[in-house]
Amino acid sequence: MKKSLLLLMTFLCFSLTTNAQKKDKKNKAPLDLIAAEPDKELTGETFNRWSLEAEFGTAKGSKPYTDGYYANNPGKFFGGVQINHYGIGARYMFSPKFGVKANLNVDNLQEQNNSGSPAFQMQHHQFSGEGVVNLTRLFDIQKQAGRFGLLFHLGFQISRMTPQMGPQDKTEWNGGLVGGIAPQFRILNNVSAFLDVTVNSNVRQHYNWDGTTFSDGKNNLTGSLFRTSLGISVALGKGKMHGDWAIIQDKNDAKLDSLNNRIGEIEELMNDSDKDGVPDYLDAEQNSIAGVAVDTKGRMVDKNNNGVPDDLEKYVNNTISNNNTATTSAATENAVLQLINDGYIAVYFDTAKSNPNSASASNIGFILNYLKSNPSRTVDITGYADEIGGTAYNNKLSGDRAQAVKAILTRAGISESRITITPRGEDDSVDKQSDWARRLVRKAVFKVK
Template sequence: MKNNLLLLVTCLCLSVSANAQKKDKKNKVALDLIAAEPDKELAGETFNRWSIEADFGQSKGSKPYTDGYYGNNPGKFFGGIMINHVGVGARYMFSPKFGMKMNIGIDNLQEQNHSGSLPFQMQHHQLSAEGVVNLIRLFDFQKQAGRFGLLFHLGGQISRMTPQMGPQSKTEWNGGLVAGISPQFRIFKNVSVFADFIVNSNIRQHYNWDGVEFSDPKNNLAGSLYRASFGVSLALGKGKIHGDWAIIRDENAAKLDSLNNRVGEIEELMNDSDKDGVPDYLDQEQNSIAGVAVDTKGRMVDKNNNGVPDDLEKYVNNTVKENSTAATTAATENAVLQLINEGYIAAYFDTAKANPNAASASNIGFILNYLKNNPNRTVDITGFADEIGSTAYNNKLSSDRAESVKAILVRAGIAESRITITPRGEDDSVDKQSDWARRLVRKAIFTVK
């Protein structure tokens, strides 16, 4: 009688442990995490600082003009569209937000068709050096902007004006300011297209834009020129993406993120799933029973190696008496049958596998011992599969699983005539999206008759 109750308690323990996940080798992982070097990604390592540009478009001298001359039809800002500007340049960014650029441009200014102006032609060469501000980065708008960008540039310029028509043909050098704004759009990793809208101001000018020399040589003219152009920017460097869009990580922020990640991983390793006082990364038996003594590796103490933890064995010895009645024996028998027939004793399988996993050996052994001790009993084995895969595949898999468990019992000495199998196919009683829930239905259960 004492042995029967001991067997009952033992089977309860084993049925709980059958569903536990196998122990991961976390000791080494924890040491690796602690000893790992910090990230070596530093700010600016992959930041493309250089880019070259080329553009073309339309430029117009706004003022001054001699009476009878104008660059476009009065009352119309652009008049007709004419490509009369080409330019090339190079830009260097000191940081993701600020940089400088140099540009060389050639403008050929002349009257346009239907403008009503007297004919003229002025060749204008310009060299500029400007500071550049990446407004998207300055205002921290990168995420919302996506592939779009916006640059502002301002600086100084020197230019040369050479009339191509009329009696005046000498060359004049001027200087002044230039400012502009450039919307951008990245089309490839290191290539972007842009539009550039600038205002050019000469503070020393003696020619009108039509090529006629100003009548008062003692006074300087203030000349203005507007330009609208389109161009292409190519980033140079080892970075995988154009510098204006590259993700720049601050060195300290990167180290802090790495440290936070490691702390989180170590905290996870220090979890104690079964609340036995041994952290999971050291625990070799993460399903120990609450209140049962464990060793430093989380294993339930079993000094006599009989398969029953000492604390449970002591409890049974103290509570079960030798003079138990026949009624108690019958109750124990019924309790064992209830455990089996209600699915507490089951064999479990890994994904797409027909052979039971190693953790199921004790449960199958329990059924084997029961059938040997009760030769008048038969057993029905019912196989199941989870919902992953086709219905036809899962029907066959559930049958194969039941057959596999039957074969184990037959080889262990149970007559084949005492065993029947029933494939049930998919068990859809759990959440299909949960990996842990699906583990519980990849099984074979027993019904003793």
């Protein structure tokens, strides 16, 4: 039986390794690359539920023994190591947290060399069916654990004890509980190594582990057996990774994430960047001047269509009137000129873009109307960038922005000779960490001469 298990384990490992190599060649990815990058998050409902396992290690019956018999060598720490356990099994996970497993085990119990115990040999065959809990998923620490995992298993077992030495030659069937814990380490996406520590308890046992004493049927013994084994587990299925490690998003979590994203989008749409009372998603002119009346689409009101918002005209007229100065076209022009040169009329840009955003069209139109009404005037266009990005990149970007505004004005009929551009690079006058503050310095401003 032991030789058969060894042959089966060897064939299983060889077949699984060959299959993994074929899959890697098919995907044109070498095994070492997959092993080096196994931590890519895999989302979705598909994950491998089946796995085959093969293991070997040491098994020791702890009690009962006939007086004078024992398995450990008292002169060695932990009694030394004796490879006398072999097993194969299969596991199926109903969910990433819970599953079942079945194992077939063979243990060959005997005294250790130089232990001082009389010679004995007990062959122990066992079949177990157990429930499995993935503790890393149960406690939701799989991301922190990374390649490591931890399984707990507990269930029932049926075993057969057959003494190989001594006067007793009766085979006995018994049963009981079996449970253990298995730390595991993922080698490849579907291949892992594990260390399993298992405790077996026989509730109906009449042989001592040395096989030299058999109690009568009325005197049931309680037997204990401990195993420590190393093994390899290979997942089967179409998924890219076993469910022990695949990042699987719960359907309810997906719904919550989608809802949170929608709420975030609504909040962003309801922003009012120019504080004119019109949300950005309805605002056709998101750079309106503070205090200037706007219509329902956020556009500054200009009933006479002269390119100057009505509130600005009113402000200019009142200012001139309060100073007891005659209302003349020259005075109005000086007031408008001051607004332009003081930066109230500016063109704004999105991140890393050299073309003005659509909300700046009215401000470019304002400058266009002014230059057409004053053909003797020239204008300097100065471009700026925020602090995101390298200095050289931002210097070029600021120049490109000024050039883009110049191109619009020249195509609209303003002579190129009347326009001068100046790139000023980064404007560091605002908080670099504030998205809204950075929007205010991605701009081009005008100075009319």
